[in-house]
Amino acid sequence: QSALTQPASVSGSPGQSITISCTGTSSDVGGYNYVSWYQQHPGKAPKLMIYDVSNRPSGVSNRFSGSKSGNTASLTISGLQAEDEADYYCSSYTSSSPWVFGGGTKLTVL
Amino acid sequence: QITLKESGPTLVKPTQTLTLTCTFSGFSLSTSGVGVGWIRQPPGKALEWLALIYWNDDKRYSPSLKSRLTITKDTSKNQVVLTMTNMDPVDTATYYCAAGDHAFDIWGQGTMVTVSS
Numbered sequence: 623q624s625a626l627t628q629p630a631s632v633s634g635s636p637g638q639s640i641t642i643s644c645t646g647t648s649s650d651v652g653g654y655n656y657v658s659w660y661q662q663h664p665g666k667a668p669k670l671m672i673y674d675v676s677n678r679p680s681g682v683s684n685r686f687s688g689s690k691s692g693n694t695a696s697l698t699i700s701g702l703q704a705e706d707e708a709d710y711y712c713s714s715y716t717s718s719s720p721w722v723f724g725g726g727t728k729l730t731v732l
Numbered sequence: 733q734i735t736l737k738e739s740g741p742t743l744v745k746p747t748q749t750l751t752l753t754c755t756f757s758g759f760s761l762s763t764s765g766v767g768v769g770w771i772r773q774p775p776g777k778a779l780e781w782l783a784l785i786y787w788n789d790d791k792r793y794s795p796s797l798k799s800r801l802t803i804t805k806d807t808s809k810n811q812v813v814l815t816m817t818n819m820d821p822v823d824t825a826t827y828y829c830a831a832g833d834h835a836f837d838i839w840g841q842g843t844m845v846t847v848s849s
Contacts, residue, residue, distance in 0.1 A: 625756070625778065641849070649849075655836070656834045658835035658836070658839035659832070660779075660836070667828060667839040667841055668771075668779065668828070668830075668836070668839055669839070670832075670835055670836060670837050670838075670839075673832075673834055673837070674835070675829060676835050679837065683785065711778065711779050713779075713781070713835070713836070715834070718791050718795060719781065719795060720782070720790065721781040721784065722781060723771070723778060723779040723780065723781055723791075725778045726778040727736050728786070
């Protein structure tokens with residue numbers, strides 16, 4: 623099972639919005655509404671930010687939102703803050719594994 | 733409050749078998765829909781899903797590692813155990829266990845495993 627494709631890095635200034643893409647296939651992202659996003663700060667365990675494409679767990683800021691179109695899912699962070707600087711990973715249910723992660727995106731807040 | 737904690741050796745030799753234990757609290761692995769999985773992360777690299785066991789003892793494995801992995805659960809002890817055979821230096825990573833149904837809602841702190849002679 624190949625990893626989902628994410629950009630290696632994105633950046634934005636405080637207050638701006640950024641979007642991270644996660645591209646898969648019809649066997650994973652496109653075939654199921656079980657896409658999730660995780661935030662990972664250096665030396666820490668990942669934290670669930672979005673599940674089932676666009677749902678936020680309790681306690682996650684509403685500045686984080688998720689969406690999906692075809693085989694590509696997206697995570698949008700609005701009103702960027704310094705503490706948002708982290709690595710972000712997408713994950714999807716698949717028809718085979720059943721789970722696969724993306725390669726990760728490093729977000730830099732300028 | 734849901735918590736998970738990984739335990740096991742920090743150093744294993746090449747060709748040895750790694751056994752990791754995930755001890756959890758705050759939920760039951762006999763509850764319909766719940767699963768506990770293992771994910772690893774080599775230093776400086778991406779997350780890699782390894783295995784998952786569901787409340788009904790359904791077990792799933794990463795296709796690329798399936799021949800080396802075994803996942804089991806002990807519901808009475810609230811534990812999930814992962815064994816990985818024939819360890820190699822490329823298996824050096826932080827190993828996490830995590831719980832959830834449609835996603836990995838809660839993660840353990842992770843345990844670093846180094847494979848070296």
